[in-house]
Amino acid sequence: MENNLNKSIIKKPHDLFIDIISKRYEDKNQNTYNNAIKDMQFIVPQGEFCCLVGPSGCGKTTLLNMLSGLDKKLEGIIKYQDGTFPNEWPIGYMFQEPRLMPWLTVKQNVSIVTNQTSEELSHSEDLINEMDLTKYMNAFPSQLSGGMQRRVAIARAFVNKPKILLLDEPFISLDMTVANLLRKMLIKLWENQKTTIIFVTHDLREAIFLGDRILFLSKGPSKVIHDLRIDIDRPREIEDDQMEKIRTNLMKTHPEILSGKI
Amino acid sequence: MLYKFLKKTVINSFMNNAINVRIFSFLLLLLIWEIAALLINSDVMPSPKTVLIIFYDEMIYGEMLYHLGVTLWRVILAFTIAMLVGTGLGIAMGSKKNLNIMLDGWHILLLNTPALVIIILCYVWFGLNEIAAITAVALNKIPNVLVTIREGTRAIDRKILEVADVFKVSYKKKFFNFFLPQLYPFIMAAARGGISLIWKIVLVVELLGRSNGIGYKLNEFFNLFDIASLFAYTLSFVTIMIIVEYSIVSPIERRLNKWRTT
Numbered sequence: 045m046e047n048n049l050n051k052s053i054i055k056k057p058h059d060l061f062i063d064i065i066s067k068r069y070e071d072k073n074q075n076t077y078n079n080a081i082k083d084m085q086f087i088v089p090q091g092e093f094c095c096l097v098g099p100s101g102c103g104k105t106t107l108l109n110m111l112s113g114l115d116k117k118l119e120g121i122i123k124y125q126d127g128t129f130p131n132e133w134p135i136g137y138m139f140q141e142p143r144l145m146p147w148l149t150v151k152q153n154v155s156i157v158t159n160q161t162s163e164e165l166s167h168s169e170d171l172i173n174e175m176d177l178t179k180y181m182n183a184f185p186s187q188l189s190g191g192m193q194r195r196v197a198i199a200r201a202f203v204n205k206p207k208i209l210l211l212d213e214p215f216i217s218l219d220m221t222v223a224n225l226l227r228k229m230l231i232k233l234w235e236n237q238k239t240t241i242i243f244v245t246h247d248l249r250e251a252i253f254l255g256d257r258i259l260f261l262s263k264g265p266s267k268v269i270h271d272l273r274i275d276i277d278r279p280r281e282i283e284d285d286q287m288e289k290i291r292t293n294l295m296k297t298h299p300e301i302l303s304g305k306i
Numbered sequence: 307m308l309y310k311f312l313k314k315t316v317i318n319s320f321m322n323n324a325i326n327v328r329i330f331s332f333l334l335l336l337l338i339w340e341i342a343a344l345l346i347n348s349d350v351m352p353s354p355k356t357v358l359i360i361f362y363d364e365m366i367y368g369e370m371l372y373h374l375g376v377t378l379w380r381v382i383l384a385f386t387i388a389m390l391v392g393t394g395l396g397i398a399m400g401s402k403k404n405l406n407i408m409l410d411g412w413h414i415l416l417l418n419t420p421a422l423v424i425i426i427l428c429y430v431w432f433g434l435n436e437i438a439a440i441t442a443v444a445l446n447k448i449p450n451v452l453v454t455i456r457e458g459t460r461a462i463d464r465k466i467l468e469v470a471d472v473f474k475v476s477y478k479k480k481f482f483n484f485f486l487p488q489l490y491p492f493i494m495a496a497a498r499g500g501i502s503l504i505w506k507i508v509l510v511v512e513l514l515g516r517s518n519g520i521g522y523k524l525n526e527f528f529n530l531f532d533i534a535s536l537f538a539y540t541l542s543f544v545t546i547m548i549i550v551e552y553s554i555v556s557p558i559e560r561r562l563n564k565w566r567t568t
Contacts, residue, residue: 114470137472143465147565156483157473184565204473286539 056090057126064120079265093250098261098303137204138214142193144185171199191222263304352534377519384443392451400459416512417449458492
């Protein structure tokens with residue numbers, strides 16, 4: 045904890061502090077409590093692209109729900125440097141599925157989560173343009189491919205100018221080419237908007253390509269077991285030797301890290 | 307030979323057009339009616355021509371438009387009340403388990419009480435007045451609307467509502483833009499069944515306790531054994547309902563389903 049604090053030399057108001065003592069679920073069938081998260085502490089400096097990697101069922105989605113304020117029951121604290129809580133500020137969220145509203149057009153889907161002032165409407169259009177969907181502004185989601193629907197979801201995630209953007213394995217079940225295109229688009233938007241990003245994935249290559257830093261989580265009750273900084277200059281290339289080196293090195297030193305063991 | 311040739315060319319091309327088939331079907335009905343009237347040759351089965359003449363006379367010189375207007379007004383009022391109350395209760399009972407258990411018995415009771423019983427009780431309790439008439443009709447329809455809307459509420463996609471939650475959309479907007487649109491198909495189904503059921507019940511209500519409206523007039527014609535006028539009045543209301551269907555219900559449905567067909 046102290047180490048991390050010293051690394052971010054200049055403190056910014058929206059550095060995110062996460063200190064969860066425990067997060068439990070009541071198991072109604074057995075009348076017991078399941079510990080999803082225990083003693084999880086980390087800091088995400090403002091504007092950082094932070095990837096969370098861990099085995100399935102390690103409480104990644106639970107963590108995102110707590111960060112977004114969907115789930116308010118926890119023992120511990122999640123707050124910004126300035127003392128405010130993340131859900132007092134705009135939050136962007138991208139789910140595993142695009143979760144678009146089928147009865148709204150692309151433009152309406154993006155702008156519906158704002159107050160739809162003329163400024164916000166034109167911001168929505170800008171984002172859709174940046175996602176290369178200009179032609180589909182007035183199309184319905186059913187007319188779009190899976191990759192295009194995800195691009196709409198990315199635009200929506202950025203439209204409320206979030207202080208923090210949470211992504212829950214957003215590019216799962218897409219083919220490689222499409223997923224790589226979307227990753228590049230996400231990076232481009234992130235660099236323009238300077239949003240803090242927490243990106244959950246179980247794909248190590250994806251995490252190394254995207255992140256400034258990767259946090260590895262253990263199996264439940266989960267905690268951070270490894271904190272890996274990715275010091276590769278941007279823009280990064282998908283098939284890059286440096287990245288592959290980082291990956292093989294990591295697998296050599298911690299062969300079981302992806303299943304949550306150090 | 308000649309028949310085969312005709313079938314191939316004229317008849318096939320004529321019957322391939324949906325509008326032609328509808329016109330043909332309508333003319334066929336008129337023909338059957340005409341033949342039946344000719345064969346029976348009695349006042350109880352007037353010919354289409356007789357009915358049309360009375361229809362025209364009653365509309366221009368008689369009271370038909372007045373009674374038609376009164377009945378239509380009752381239909382609209384009862385329909386609106388039934389849809390609003392039924393939808394409200396349906397949403398409440400679909401989303402609150404305990405409320406559903408609480409009200410379900412009452413609902414089944416009302417659903418299975420014969421329309422006639424409800425009408426008689428309303429007239430006995432509230433008097434032979436307009437309020438009793440409208441209440442009786444609405445009470446007959448509310449349980450049906452409730453069933454459909456409750457099913458719809460149970461089929462609501464929670465994941466879409468979660469989108470509204472993470473983006474911190476206002477309650478009003480969440481209801482009208484994220485929740486209600488998911489119910490539109492169910493509301494349309496309830497409305498469609500509702501209009502035809504309601505106008506039939508309105509006629510019974512008028513027959514039993516009102517001194518105007520189509521139902522009142524039908525009773526009068528029954529007592530006078532004036533079947534031709536009875537046909538003419540029925541025709542007037544059926545015409546109105548067809549106009550309502552094609553000029554109001556269908557266009558609304560098409561608009562709401564635009565995203566589905568494309």
